[in-house]
Amino acid sequence: MSKKFVYLFSEGNKDMRELLGGKGANLAEMTNAGMPVPKGFTITTEACTQYYEDGKAINADIQQEILDKLAILEEQDAKRFGDPENPLLVSVRSGARASMPGMMDTILNLGINDTVAQGLVKLTNNPRFVYDSYRRFIQMFSDVVMELDKRSFERIIDDVKEKRGVALDSELTAEDMQELVVRFKEYYRSQKGEDFPQEPKVQLMEAVQAVFRSWNNKRAIYYRAQHDIPDSWGTAVNVQTMVFGNWGNDSGTGVAFTRDPVTGEKKLYGDFLMNAQGEDVVAGIRRTSDISELEKINPAVYEEFVDIATRLENHYRDMQDMEFTIERGHLYMLQTRNGKRTPGAALKIAVDLVKEGLISEQEALLMLEPESLDAVLHDNFTKEALAQAIPIATGVPASPGAGCGAAYFTAEDCEAQAKNGPVVLVRQETSTEDIVGMQVSEGVLTARGGRASHAAVVARGMGRCCVAGVADLIVDEDAKTAVLGGVTIHEGDFLSLDGSTGNVYLGKLATEEASISGDFATIMEWADKYRQMSVRTNADNAHDAGVALSFGAEGVGLTRTEHMFFAEDRIPAVREMIVASTAEQRKKALDKILPMQRGDFEGIFKAMKGLPVTIRLLDPPLHEFLPKEKEDIAALAETMGMTFDDLNAVVVSLQEVNPMMGLRGCRLPIKYNEIAEMQTQAIIEAALNVYRETGMKVIPEIMIPLVASKSEVKYVKGIITAVADKIIAESGIDLPYEVGTMIELPRAALAADRIAEEAEFFCFGTNDLTQMTWGFSRDDSGKFLGDYLDKKLLEHDPFQRLDRRGVGRLMKIAVDYGREVRPNMHMGICGEHGGDPTSIKFCHDIGLTYVSCSPFRVPIARLAAAQAAIQNPR
C-alpha cells in the first residue's frame, strides 16, 4: 500500500490539518504536548476522497489499516473491542480541515453490545451508567448511521418516564435504562428489518462510512457553499477511546473558551455538567454550571484545566475552544480548536495577543476575517430583538445593517414621507430613477435582483441596508400595497430589514448603533502599515466622499456623474439635451447643467481635501433619463412643450434591444462631443475654484467609460484636452490632470497595450467586465444564476467574487500589456469586487496600485489589502 490512510494521534501534529482534519491534528498536537488526551487514531481526509472514488465504499486495504490501528489501541489500553472482560469503547467523530457544523458530529460509546454491557456491569458495578451508555449509543447510531427518526426514541423515553411517573431522565433507574435498551432494539428491528448490530467492528465501519457520507449531506453542502469550502476536501474521522463523564458524580463534561468569545475579554468562559456526557451540555436539557464553579467542585481538576487552557492558548497563539471530560476525578481533553468569536471580540483578541507578545502585528492582521468588519460598521438589530422576532420573508442580504421604517412603494412617496419619519423603499426592482428615494430611506427591499442588482450596488454605496431578490414579494404600485410572505403590506406599515441576513420582519425591531472601538483603529493602523495597494472609494457626492475619508479612503476611485443627472432640478435640462436635434440646442441644455455639475465636483474635491478624484464621464444609455410608459411620455411632452408624437419618436429612437451593449459610455461623446465638453469644463473649473478658494490642488483624473479600442480613447481624450487645456491656460494656474480609461470590455483588456499609448491610467470595471466575459446580464442573470449555484455549476457568483480564470486572466493580460507601454501606470479596480477581500487579494497579486470600493467597505479593503501584502509581498 503506497498511501497511509490511518494515523495514531501520536503520529500526527497540528500542521497535518489537511490530512487529519482540524480535530485530528489538534488531538495529535495535544497528545504530543503530554496533555491528558484519550488515545485514538485518525482516518485521513484522503480516505474520505478514496471512499467516494471507490463508489461510496471503504476498500479492503483501508479497512485493514483501521483494524490494525484498532489493535494498537487495544494493546495500549489493555482493553479489547467486544471483550466483555475488559471492553474497549470508542467515540467516532468527524473532523474536516475547517470546522463544519452540519456534518455528522459524534457517536459515543461505540463497541457496546449485549454481552459487553453485561461485562461492563460486572466491571463497574454501575448498571445504570452502563445501560444509559448503551441506550445512548443505540440512539445515536440509529439516528446518525441508520437515519432513523430521532424523535421515535424520544417518544419511547417519554413513555417509560410516564409509566414511572418521573419527569427527568436523571430520575430513571438502571432497570428503566435496561428497559429502554430492550425497547430501542425492538424499535430498531421493526424499522430496519434486522437486529441492531452486535459486532463492534461492524458498528465501527458503519460509523466511519456514516461520517464520510455526512460530508455530502444537504446541510454540509449548504454550509460549504456559504463558507467557500471546496467540495473536494473531504473529512477525516477520529476514533478515540471513550472516557465517561457519566460514570458517576465524580465525573462530568464541559466546554470552555480561553477568552470571552462575545467581548474578547481574557478570562475562561464556558459551562460544564457533572455526571453527564458531552451532548447533555449542548442539548440544554439540564442547567449547566459556569466553568468557574468547577473550582469549588474539584479544585485540582480546575487548576489542571486552567493550566492546560493557558498552555494551549500559548501553543496555538490564539483563543481556544476546548472540550473536556472528567472521568472518576481524572481530567481528559477531548478537543481544542481556535474559537469562533464575534467581530468585535476578534478585533480585541487580535490586538491583545499582540500586546501580550504572543503574536506579531502581521499575524494579528491575518487572524481577522475582513468581511466580518462589515458588521462592526453598521447599525444592527439587537440580539434580544432578533431572538424574539420571526421573519416573514427572506431575501438576498444585499447590503448590511438594520433598516426600520414605514413602507412606501415609490421613490416619490419615500421622498414625500421621509420628513415625517423613517421610511423604507419597497420596489419590484429599483432603477436609476429611484436614487433619491433610496437616499432618504432607512432601507431598500426589492423582489428582483441579487447582490449585484442596481438596488444592492447603490445601497451598499450609500451604506444603506438592502434586502434584494425576495421571491415572495409582489408590489402593486397602483394599489399602494405589497404582498410579502403572504402578508399584505399597506403603505405606512412598519418593516424591519436585516441587510446582514436577508430577513424581513413586520414592525420595528430595536437596533444598536455601530461603534468603532480603539482596537479597530489599531488594526486599521497596522493594516495601513503593511498594505501595498492604496484604497479609494466610489463616491458620487460630497457626503459619501466625506464618510469614506473618515473610514480611511485615500482618494475617490470612481465618481459616477450620471447619478447627478437624475436629481429633480436637473433632469429637465438633461431631457432637453436628449431631445435636442442640433448640437447647438444640445449645448444650450448642457449649459444649464454645467453649474450644477461644477458644484457637485467642487463639493467632492473639497471633501477629499486634495486627494486624487477619478471622475467617469456620463455612462448610461440616454433612454434611462426618459419615461417609458405612454402616460408619462404624454405628461412630459406637455411639460416640455412638445407634441406627444415628437417626444415619443425620441423615446422610440433611443430604445435598445440590449442597452448594456448599446449607445452608452464613450459612444455618447463620440456621437455628441458636447456632453464630454461640458463635463470636462465642470471638472476643471471646479478644481480651479477649489484651488483658488482653499489652496488645495486636487488632481482630477478624468475617466472614459466603455472603451474597446485606442482610437476611441484618442478621440475622446482629444475632446477633453482641448477643453481642459484651454481653461487651464486661461486660468494661469498650473493644474495637472490625467485622462484614463475604464477597462470593462474584454476587448479593452486584449488591446490594453494600444490603449495605454493614450490612457494615463486604467481602472477595471469588473461589473461590466464580468457581464461581458460571461455574457451574464446583471439585470437578468437572477433567473438562472440560482440554478447554477444550486447545481454546483459555479462555485461562486462571479459578480461577488472575481472569476480568476476568465475575468482575472483578462485583467492580467491588461495589466501586463499596459505596463509594457507605461511601466508606472497606475491601475485600479472600481467594480463591486473592489470591496471583496478575495478579489482584493487577486488585485494585489496581479499588481494593481489601488482598489476602490463603497465607503463602508473601505476598512475591509484596507485589511484585505494588508493581508494580501503580508501573504505575497511585492
Added chain:
Amino acid sequence: MSKKFVYLFSEGNKDMRELLGGKGANLAEMTNAGMPVPKGFTITTEACTQYYEDGKAINADIQQEILDKLAILEEQDAKRFGDPENPLLVSVRSGARASMPGMMDTILNLGINDTVAQGLVKLTNNPRFVYDSYRRFIQMFSDVVMELDKRSFERIIDDVKEKRGVALDSELTAEDMQELVVRFKEYYRSQKGEDFPQEPKVQLMEAVQAVFRSWNNKRAIYYRAQHDIPDSWGTAVNVQTMVFGNWGNDSGTGVAFTRDPVTGEKKLYGDFLMNAQGEDVVAGIRRTSDISELEKINPAVYEEFVDIATRLENHYRDMQDMEFTIERGHLYMLQTRNGKRTPGAALKIAVDLVKEGLISEQEALLMLEPESLDAVLHDNFTKEALAQAIPIATGVPASPGAGCGAAYFTAEDCEAQAKNGPVVLVRQETSTEDIVGMQVSEGVLTARGGRASHAAVVARGMGRCCVAGVADLIVDEDAKTAVLGGVTIHEGDFLSLDGSTGNVYLGKLATEEASISGDFATIMEWADKYRQMSVRTNADNAHDAGVALSFGAEGVGLTRTEHMFFAEDRIPAVREMIVASTAEQRKKALDKILPMQRGDFEGIFKAMKGLPVTIRLLDPPLHEFLPKEKEDIAALAETMGMTFDDLNAVVVSLQEVNPMMGLRGCRLPIKYNEIAEMQTQAIIEAALNVYRETGMKVIPEIMIPLVASKSEVKYVKGIITAVADKIIAESGIDLPYEVGTMIELPRAALAADRIAEEAEFFCFGTNDLTQMTWGFSRDDSGKFLGDYLDKKLLEHDPFQRLDRRGVGRLMKIAVDYGREVRPNMHMGICGEHGGDPTSIKFCHDIGLTYVSCSPFRVPIARLAAAQAAIQNPR
C-alpha cells in the same frame, strides 16, 4: 539625408510598389524592359506621409531632391524647364499602391507659360497645338490644384464656340485657343486675386502638393473605406516628360486591355483617338475608334503596340490595362497595370492563363477576389436595366442578388400573396417570426439594421437578396403603406431590390440568371486541391443543405434548431412548453414537437448524404416565441385556454433587460433538462432512421451554445449522452456521435483548456463573440457604428471582418488551449465571418479545421481557404 524620396524610372522596378505606387513601379519596370516610356521620376509614398507629418508641406530636403531629379531629366532630354528655346513639359500623376479612383489623376503639359508657349510655337510651328495644350493645362491646374470650378472654364469655351459659330472643340482655330488662354488667365485672376503661376517650378510643387492633398479628399477616403485600403499608405507622384497625342494628325492617344475585361476573351480590347490628349478618350466628347482600327491608320505603330502588349502580359503574367500616346508617329507607353475585369472574365482569364502556361494553378487562385464570386452566384439585374433606372432609395447591400416583387408589409401577407406572384417583404426590421415570410419572398427590404442584422443574416443564408438599413423607409403596418425615399408605397406595388448595391427601384427591372461556367468549376476544383480547411455550410433545413452541397459544402457546420420552432404548425406546442409550470407538462408539449424535429433532421441528414452535420441545441431566449403586445397576448391566451393574466405573467416573467445576455443557450437546458432531452432524442433517432432507410451513417455533432465554463458543458453533455446512449444501445446500431460547444463568450475562450476536457469539438460563434468582446449589441450598434466608421475610429465593421486584435486573440487563445488538451480536436467557425475571405484567412492561420458559411458563400470560402493555404501552408 537618410531617406531617398525621389526615384528616376530607371532606378525602380515592379517590386517597389509600396514605395513608388503601382503606376511608378510599372513605369520603372517598362523603362527597364526597354519599352518606349517617356523619361521621368517618381516621388515616393513616403514623401506623401512626410508631407502630412510636416503639417501639409513639402520640406526643403524633398523639394531639393525633386529639383535634382528634374535636372537629370532636363539633361537626359536635353530640354529645360521654362526654357522657351527648348522647353521641358511634364505630366504629373498620382499613383498609390492600389489603383484608386477618386484621387487627383493627372495634370498634363505642366511647365508651359506665356514665354514657353511662344517658344513652342516657334519650335513646332503648330500654334493651335501649343495654345490648345496651354489652355488645357490652365484648365486642369485651376481645377485640380486650385480647386476652381471646372464648369466656369467650359462656359468660356462654349462662349467662344458660340461666337465662332462652331459646335466642336476641334473646330476651334489657333487664334481661338489663344483667346481661350487669355480669358482663362483673366478668369483665374478674378477668382484667385493673383496671376496664373508662370514659374514652372512653382507649378510643379503646387501640383505635387495637390496630389498629396487629394489622398485625403472625400471621394478617396470613401473609396479607401470601401476597399479596405489603409489611410496610412499615402500616394506617390509620377513626373514624366510630356509626349503629345495632340501634336497633329500623326499623333494620338488610347487605352487598351490585353484581353476583353467583360468576357475574358483573349484579344486586344480598347479605344483610341488621333490628335487628342488622354482625357479626350475618357471624356467621351469625341467618338473613339476601336483599337483594331489603328492597324489601318499606322500598321507599324499597331504592330509595335501589339508586340509590347504581348510582352507586357507575359512579363506581368496577367491581363494588362495600358495607356499609350503616339507623338508624330512614335509610340510611347504611359502606363500599364493589371486590368480590372468582371467576375466572369476574372474566372476565364485565370483559367486561360494556366492553360497558356503563363501561371500556375496556385497563382490563378491567388489572382481571384473571392468576394467577387458572389456576383456570379446570384441572379442580377441586366446592365441595360440598371443604366436606365434611377433608385428611389439606397440602403446597406446586405445580401446580394436581384429581387423583384409586389411589396407586402407583414410576413403573413407575403405568405398569403406569394402564390399569386413574386413578392418582396418590406419591414421596419425582421425578427425570427418573419422567417417563413422571408422564405417565400424574392427579396427583403428593411429600415433598420446593417449587414449583421437578423434580416441580413437570414437572407444571406437563404440566398435571398436583401437591402437593409434604408434610413428613409418608414413602414406603417396598420395602414399597409410605406414611405420610401419620399414615395408612398401601397401593398402590391412592385419594387426591385439590388442586394449587391443596396439600391431600391420602383417597378420591375429585367434580371439575368446566374450561370456557373466551366471555368468556375475548374477554379473550384483547383481550390479544393490546395486548401487545408474544409468548408461546411450553415443550413437549417434540407433545401438549404442541398443547395450548399451543390456548391461544394462538405458538411453542415451549424443547424440552428430554433428556426424550426417558429413554423406555424409547431409554435403552439412550443408555447405550450414555455407556459408549462411543471417538468411533466413541459415534456408533454415537447413530445408534440419531437416528431417534427426528427423529421427536420432526417431531411438534413439525407440531403447531406452522410457528411457530418453539426446541430446546435435551442439557443434564443424563450420570450422570442411569445407575443409582446397586449392584444396579441390576449388572443393567444384565448387560443391556449388560459386567462390573460396567467399568460401575461409568463410573458412578463420572461422579459429581459438584455436578452442577449440572459436566459438562453445552454442556460435553457440547465434550467429545463427536457428541452435538450427532446432535441437529443430527435437528432439520434433521425440519424438511426436515415441509416436504416439509406444505409448512410451520418455522424451527428451535437453542439451546446453559449457556454462559459466546463461545468456547463459537463452538465448538458450529461443530459445528452444519457438520452443518446440509451437510444443507440436499444437500436443495436453502432452510431458514433460527438458533443461539442460553441465558443462565443469571451470566457469560453479564456477557459478553453478546461472546456476541452469535456467538449469534443469547438465551433467559434464569432457573431456573439464579437458582440461580447466589444460590447456591441448587433441589434443596437447601428446607432453608433456609422459614427465610428465615419470618424475613422474603426477601420472595419467588426461584424463583417474579424477583429484580429480583440476577437482574434481570444480565438487564438482558445485554439491553443483546446489543442493542449485535445491535440486533434476539430475546430470551426460558424459566424458570419466564416464567409468573409479575410476572416477565413485568419481562421486558416490560427489552425481551424473548417469554416462554415451560408450556402451561397461556400464557393467563396473554398477559394479563400485555398488562397490562405497557398500563402501560408501549414
